[in-house]
Amino acid sequence: MDTQALKDSWHLVSRSGDQVPLYFYSVLFLMNPDVRDMFPVSMARQRDRLVGALGQVVSNVDQVEEVVPFLQQLGRDHRKFAVTAAHYPAVGQALLATLEHFLGERWTPALAHDWTQAYNLVAQVMVEASNEAAKVSPPWWEAEIIGQETRTLGIAVIRARLNYQYPFRPGQSASISYSMRPRIWRFYSFANAPRQDNTIDLHVRMVDGGALSSALVMGARRGDVLRVGAAVGERLTLAPDVTGDLLMIAGGTGLAPLKALVEQIAFEGPSRRVDLVVGARTSRDLYDLEALGKMAAEHPWLNVVPVVSHDPFYRGTRGYAVDVALQGWRGQHVFVCGSEEMVQATNGRLLDAGVPSEQIHFDEFTSDRGRES
Incomplete structure (x- = not known):
C-alpha cells in the first residue's frame, strides 16, 4: 500500500x-x-x-x-x-x-x-x-430529568437519574440527546463523581443557533427523558500517576468536569490541596458560586478563587483566570476546561510561564462540554 x-x-x-x-x-x-x-x-x-x-x-x-x-x-x-x-x-x-x-x-x-x-x-x-x-452495554442509557435550575441568563444545571447502572469516571463526558430534539446529540461533561443514586449533573450553556442547548435550558422539565451515550475521554480524568497538589482553571461551563474531580478527591479522602480558579466575564456568569462556596467550606483543602474579567463593578478578583492561577502555581499539575478559545489561550500562557506540557491536562475532543460544537 x-x-x-x-x-x-x-x-x-x-x-x-x-x-x-x-x-x-x-x-x-x-x-x-x-x-x-x-x-x-x-x-x-x-x-x-x-x-x-x-x-x-x-x-x-x-x-x-x-x-x-x-x-x-x-x-x-x-x-x-x-x-x-x-x-x-x-x-x-x-x-x-x-x-x-x-x-x-x-x-x-x-x-x-x-x-x-x-x-x-x-x-x-x-x-x-x-x-x-x-455484548456488554446498550447503545445508550435513558435518564429522567428530576431537576432543572436556571442559574443565570442562558445557563442551567440539570440533574437526571439514569435507568441502569452507568459506568463513568470524573472528568469524562458523554453525548446527550433530548426527547424534544431527537437525533441531535451533543457532548457534555458530568459535573459530579458517580453516585449511589445513579444521578448525573449537567451544566448547560445556551448558544446561538444551538437547538439542543436551547431546548435544555429553556424547555427541559421534570419527567422529560435524556438519552446518554457511553462515557468517553481520559485526558481530564485523574490518572494514578498524577500525584500531589492540583491547580484547576475553569472557564464558563468548563467548570463541570473539574467540579467532578473535586468530588472524587473528597470521596477518596483528601491527600492533596486543590486550587480551583473559576473564570467568568461578569459576576452574573459565576453561576455555581454558591455550590462551590459550600464545597470549600466543607473541605479545608479546597481553595476556590472566582475571577471576573469584564465587570468593572465586581469587588472580587479581576483579570483573566490563567493569570490569577499562575500567581499560585507551585509546580502542580494543571487541569483546564472551557471554550476552545479559552483553552488555547490558557495553554499558551501556561507554557510561556514554564509549566511543563506533560503537566497540563485538557480535553481536545470537545473543549467546552457545555457548548454545541
Missing part, C-alpha cells in the same frame, strides 16, 4: 473544501436512500466534520495503531445512530466515488485499490469494537 499516495491524494481532494462533503452525501443518499434519515439537516456541521475526519484517518492508515483507541470509541459511540456493519460498505463506496470525482485523471486503479484496502482496515476496527460493545 502506497501510504504517501493516500496522503497526497487526500490533500488534493481537501482543497475543494465544502464541495467534498456535499458531493459525498449526494452520492451516499442517491445510492442508499434508506440512510438519509440517519443524517438529518440538523446534523449538517457534524456530517461535514465526519467526512473530513474519515478522509484524514484513512489516508493516514500507516499510523492506524496510534488511532485504534479513537476508532474503537467511534465505532462504539455510533451505535446510538443505529449504525450497523451493513452501513460501512455504503460509506466506503461514497468515499471512493468522491475521491474519483475530485481527483479526475489522478484517480488510478492502483490508488483505488489502496484506498479500498485502507478504508476496509479502518472499518474493520470500528465494526469489531461496536460488536464487542454490544
Whole structure:
C-alpha cells in the first residue's frame, strides 16, 4: 500500500473544501436512500466534520495503531445512530466515488485499490469494537430529568437519574440527546463523581443557533427523558500517576468536569490541596458560586478563587483566570476546561510561564462540554 499516495491524494481532494462533503452525501443518499434519515439537516456541521475526519484517518492508515483507541470509541459511540456493519460498505463506496470525482485523471486503479484496502482496515476496527460493545452495554442509557435550575441568563444545571447502572469516571463526558430534539446529540461533561443514586449533573450553556442547548435550558422539565451515550475521554480524568497538589482553571461551563474531580478527591479522602480558579466575564456568569462556596467550606483543602474579567463593578478578583492561577502555581499539575478559545489561550500562557506540557491536562475532543460544537 502506497501510504504517501493516500496522503497526497487526500490533500488534493481537501482543497475543494465544502464541495467534498456535499458531493459525498449526494452520492451516499442517491445510492442508499434508506440512510438519509440517519443524517438529518440538523446534523449538517457534524456530517461535514465526519467526512473530513474519515478522509484524514484513512489516508493516514500507516499510523492506524496510534488511532485504534479513537476508532474503537467511534465505532462504539455510533451505535446510538443505529449504525450497523451493513452501513460501512455504503460509506466506503461514497468515499471512493468522491475521491474519483475530485481527483479526475489522478484517480488510478492502483490508488483505488489502496484506498479500498485502507478504508476496509479502518472499518474493520470500528465494526469489531461496536460488536464487542454490544455484548456488554446498550447503545445508550435513558435518564429522567428530576431537576432543572436556571442559574443565570442562558445557563442551567440539570440533574437526571439514569435507568441502569452507568459506568463513568470524573472528568469524562458523554453525548446527550433530548426527547424534544431527537437525533441531535451533543457532548457534555458530568459535573459530579458517580453516585449511589445513579444521578448525573449537567451544566448547560445556551448558544446561538444551538437547538439542543436551547431546548435544555429553556424547555427541559421534570419527567422529560435524556438519552446518554457511553462515557468517553481520559485526558481530564485523574490518572494514578498524577500525584500531589492540583491547580484547576475553569472557564464558563468548563467548570463541570473539574467540579467532578473535586468530588472524587473528597470521596477518596483528601491527600492533596486543590486550587480551583473559576473564570467568568461578569459576576452574573459565576453561576455555581454558591455550590462551590459550600464545597470549600466543607473541605479545608479546597481553595476556590472566582475571577471576573469584564465587570468593572465586581469587588472580587479581576483579570483573566490563567493569570490569577499562575500567581499560585507551585509546580502542580494543571487541569483546564472551557471554550476552545479559552483553552488555547490558557495553554499558551501556561507554557510561556514554564509549566511543563506533560503537566497540563485538557480535553481536545470537545473543549467546552457545555457548548454545541
